[in-house]
């Protein structure tokens with residue numbers, strides 16, 4: 001790996017760990033933690049820690065995919081879903097939280 005590329009990789013990784021710290025910090029407001037979790041997942045994808053499938057993980061439809069978080073305390077644990085399946089998944093999470 002070239003030095004410049006390695007430096008960029010390291011800088012992104014530092015940023016990732018900072019956002020992981022933020023989203024695990026229960027003293028911070030929820031909206032800040034969810035924002036950091038989403039950002040950490042985006043960085044994880046850039047860094048190759050998460051691989052985006054070619055189609056929706058549930059219905060296998062091709063098209064624009066979204067990262068679904070089951071738990072913002074696990075920022076890199078995401079499922080790639082199409083918008084329709086994402087609505088379903090969010091409904092499940094909301095149901096699980098209210099139960």
Ligand SMILES: [Zn+2]
Nearest residue numbers: 056059082085
């Ligand atoms: Zn789908």
